[in-house]
Amino acid sequence: MNDILLIEDDENLGLSLEKYLKGERYSVKLCPTIKDAKEQNLKDFKIVILDWMLPDGQGLDYLKEIRQKGNHLPVLMLTARTELIDKVIGLESGANDYLTKPFEPRELIARIRVQLREKNNFSSELKDIINIGDISVNKGKREVTYLGKKLELTKLEYELLVLLAETPGKPFTREELLNKIWGYETYPSTRTVDTHILQLRQKTSDEYFETIRGIGYRFKEF
Numbered sequence: 157m158n159d160i161l162l163i164e165d166d167e168n169l170g171l172s173l174e175k176y177l178k179g180e181r182y183s184v185k186l187c188p189t190i191k192d193a194k195e196q197n198l199k200d201f202k203i204v205i206l207d208w209m210l211p212d213g214q215g216l217d218y219l220k221e222i223r224q225k226g227n228h229l230p231v232l233m234l235t236a237r238t239e240l241i242d243k244v245i246g247l248e249s250g251a252n253d254y255l256t257k258p259f260e261p262r263e264l265i266a267r268i269r270v271q272l273r274e275k276n277n278f279s280s281e282l283k284d285i286i287n288i289g290d291i292s293v294n295k296g297k298r299e300v301t302y303l304g305k306k307l308e309l310t311k312l313e314y315e316l317l318v319l320l321a322e323t324p325g326k327p328f329t330r331e332e333l334l335n336k337i338w339g340y341e342t343y344p345s346t347r348t349v350d351t352h353i354l355q356l357r358q359k360t361s362d363e364y365f366e367t368i369r370g371i372g373y374r375f376k377e378f
Contacts, residue, residue, distance in 0.1 A: 158183045160268070161201040163193045163218075164234065165210050169257075173205075176261045182268075190218045198222065198229055203271055205264075208235035208246070216249050223250035230271040232264075286321050289378050291360060293321055302360045309359070312337060316352050320365070320375035329372040349373070 159182040164170040167188070174184045185201070187193040189212045198204070204222075206215040219231055232253045233246045246254050252274075253267050284296035292301045300307045300317060309317065315337050320328065328336075330346040338348070353365050353373055366374050 158185045158200055159202045160184045161193065161196055161198070161204045162186045163188075163190070163204065163210065163215065164207045165189065166207075173261065173264070177265075180265055190215070193218065198227055201229065203230045203232065203268060205232050205234060205268075206251075208233055208237060208242075216246065219246075219250050230274070232267060232271060234259075286318070288321055288324060288375070289364065291317075291321065291364060293318060307359055309356075313352055313356055313359075316349075317356055320373065324375045325377040327368050327371055327374040331372075333372060 160177060162170065162173060162177070162184050164173065164186065165188045170186050170188065174186045177184045185196060187196065188210075190210050191212055206219060208215045210218075215233060215235075219233070222229065222231065230252045231250065232255060233251045234255055234257060235242065235246070236257045237243075238256050243254050252271055255264060255267060284294060286293040286295070290303045293299075295318065298314065300309055300314065316333065319333070319336055330349045333349050334346065349372070353367075357365055364376050366376050368374060
């Protein structure tokens with residue numbers, strides 16, 4: 157896994173930055189075009205350093221594409237543009253930070269470190285958040301919202317929803333759900349699972365809880 161995806165078409169600047177970043181013990185993948193960058197798996201990187209103007213398009217368009225796919229990877233934009241409006245456009249398009257050329261490599265390193273610290277904090281928070289369709293679960297607060305409105309769920313309804321929503325597409329038998337949610341000590345009938353699924357459907361929508369005939373249920377993949 158690389159630390160940094162550096163997308164910069166200026167060969168001298170790109171190689172210079174790559175050397176400097178490696179000297180700071182970061183692993184770097186240098187790409188001179190958007191096409192080259194798209195051949196990389198963003199999951200293999202911790203941060204993207206993205207030039208605004210590239211030979212095969214604008215870095216801003218690539219940034220928007222990343223964000224539209226729901227990727228929260230930190231993106232630091234490099235540009236020769238100095239107008240305030242350009243900075244605003246970059247940030248509103250999803251950039252986490254913005255650095256105008258020319259710049260000192262030490263400043264770039266400082267900004268990278270800030271973004272990586274924030275990413276670690278954000279990742280920790282994300283582990284407690286489940287967003288699927290119009291349902292949002294905040295596990296840290298034990299809160300569920302649907303269409304932006306807080307749902308009143310019983311303890312068992314909440315735990316059943318979380319179990320299913322954490323693994324969308326995975327089928328669970330009624331017996332598995334009884335074991336995981338109710339436990340063997342208070343083992344009710346399988347009809348109890350059906351009743352709780354019905355209650356969750358009534359509080360949200362039928363589409364989220366798919367019935368698998370002869371088996372049980374699964375949460376819909378979106």
